[in-house]
Amino acid sequence: MFCKCTKETTDQVSIFNDALKQVGDKPFVGETPQNALDSWITPNALFYVRSHFEYPDISCSDGLNWSISLDGGDGHIKKIKLMELIKMPKKTIAVTMECAGNNRNDLDPKVSGNQFDSGAISNAIWSGVSLSDVLKQVNLTSDSVEILFEGADRGRLESEYDQSSYLRSLPLEIANDPDTILAYQMNGESLPIEHGFPIRLVVPGWYGMASVKWLNSIKAIKKPFSGYFQGKKYIVKYKNGKEHPLTEMQIKSFVTSHNHGQDVVNGPIALRGLAWAGRAAVKSVEVSVDEGETWETASLNGPNDTYSWQKWSLDWIPEDLGHHTLISKATDFNGNQQPIESVWNELGYAVNGLKPLCINISKNVS
Numbered sequence: 001m002f003c004k005c006t007k008e009t010t011d012q013v014s015i016f017n018d019a020l021k022q023v024g025d026k027p028f029v030g031e032t033p034q035n036a037l038d039s040w041i042t043p044n045a046l047f048y049v050r051s052h053f054e055y056p057d058i059s060c061s062d063g064l065n066w067s068i069s070l071d072g073g074d075g076h077i078k079k080i081k082l083m084e085l086i087k088m089p090k091k092t093i094a095v096t097m098e099c100a101g102n103n104r105n106d107l108d109p110k111v112s113g114n115q116f117d118s119g120a121i122s123n124a125i126w127s128g129v130s131l132s133d134v135l136k137q138v139n140l141t142s143d144s145v146e147i148l149f150e151g152a153d154r155g156r157l158e159s160e161y162d163q164s165s166y167l168r169s170l171p172l173e174i175a176n177d178p179d180t181i182l183a184y185q186m187n188g189e190s191l192p193i194e195h196g197f198p199i200r201l202v203v204p205g206w207y208g209m210a211s212v213k214w215l216n217s218i219k220a221i222k223k224p225f226s227g228y229f230q231g232k233k234y235i236v237k238y239k240n241g242k243e244h245p246l247t248e249m250q251i252k253s254f255v256t257s258h259n260h261g262q263d264v265v266n267g268p269i270a271l272r273g274l275a276w277a278g279r280a281a282v283k284s285v286e287v288s289v290d291e292g293e294t295w296e297t298a299s300l301n302g303p304n305d306t307y308s309w310q311k312w313s314l315d316w317i318p319e320d321l322g323h324h325t326l327i328s329k330a331t332d333f334n335g336n337q338q339p340i341e342s343v344w345n346e347l348g349y350a351v352n353g354l355k356p357l358c359i360n361i362s363k364n365v366s
């Protein structure tokens with residue numbers, strides 16, 4: 001079966017809302033809970049949810065009959081049915097998706113927006129078709145510069161704005177990359193409604209805002225898109241007035257084997273965590289158990305997929321009891337290293353500084 005019935009879809013939503021750590025309401029925004037981050041794959045029910053509007057009311061039969069409007073830039077619209085896409089060559093790919101606002105809560109001074117801790121990130125195996133195979137079905141006009149994607153969700157952006165849909169564009173180079181997919185499955189199941197049922201864009205290595213959910217139209221455009229979610233939001237604005245739009249996820253890592261403030265009984269301790277670097281590969285992860293005084297190289301445990309986070313581990317035998325500050329630091333093959341401090345920016349994006357975690361080692365009484 002391609003999808004579950006509407007009732008089950010509705011039921012799933014309340015399960016999600018219970019399982020996730022709620023960060024926003026109307027629409028629901030939720031983080032993956034800390035213990036679920038200690039796993040390479042995030043189960044669908046624990047995958048973080050970030051929507052700007054209430055999700056559209058798409059029933060199972062709406063999903064089965066879904067079609068996407070495709071315009072190569074000449075105004076002529078070709079409709080492609082989801083069922084036609086499903087018959088095309090299937091592409092399956094592991095992709096870690098991180099919301100650009102992940103860890104916004106760590107910034108000092110605080111900025112407005114969803115106050116995410118470390119859980120606005122998740123990893124899934126996505127299946128669908130290469131967007132490039134779909135684009136081949138129309139002739140892109142030669143003056144096209146970007147491809148614009150529209151979701152079926154609508155709402156008011158800010159009080160002074162009218163109703164709008166969720167719109168984002170991609171440069172041609174990224175749109176034509178065979179790894180950019182239109183996904184209709186997530187971890188082997190049809191997409192849950194909150195994650196874009198029946199079909200969404202998945203842009204590997206980019207922050208989550210690029211991966212448009214509930215995709216209903218694709219259009220080649222002649223001028224770079226500058227709509228609300230591209231010209232106003234998802235721009236890194238530094239204190240010195242410089243700014244740039246967000247694209248690839250910045251290099252980052254964190255400890256997942258322990259919770260902040262956890263009591264741990266003395267003995268050999270298996271430290272674990274995750275590291276990722278957008279479209280680049282992670283080269284190494286170093287770990288400190290003494291607040292950054294000394295560093296040891298962790299083992300990288302894969303899986304070695306291009307666009308998903310990697311697991312790392314380090315066995316450690318503490319030399320003394322009491323508080324210890326654990327920190328991980330990643331480096332990628334392009335020579336980028338995770339910064340010690342995140343760079344403050346007005347809208348609180350791309351927060352990737354080191355994330356110290358404190359544990360308390362107590363005496364083994366047995």
Ligand SMILES: Nc1nc2c(c(=O)[nH]1)N[C@H]1C(S)=C(S)[C@@H](COP(=O)(O)O)O[C@H]1N2
Pocket residue numbers: 047048049050051052053097098099100150151152153166194195196207208209210211212213214
């Ligand atoms: N149509 C639509 N697509 C969207 C959004 C949205 O609000 N509407 N939010 C974006 C943002 S900011 C993120 S981080 C990801 C979140 O995807 P998820 O909810 O499946 O985790 O979807 C992106 N795609």
Ligand SMILES: [Mo]
Pocket residue numbers: 050098099100101208209
């Ligand atoms: Mo996001």
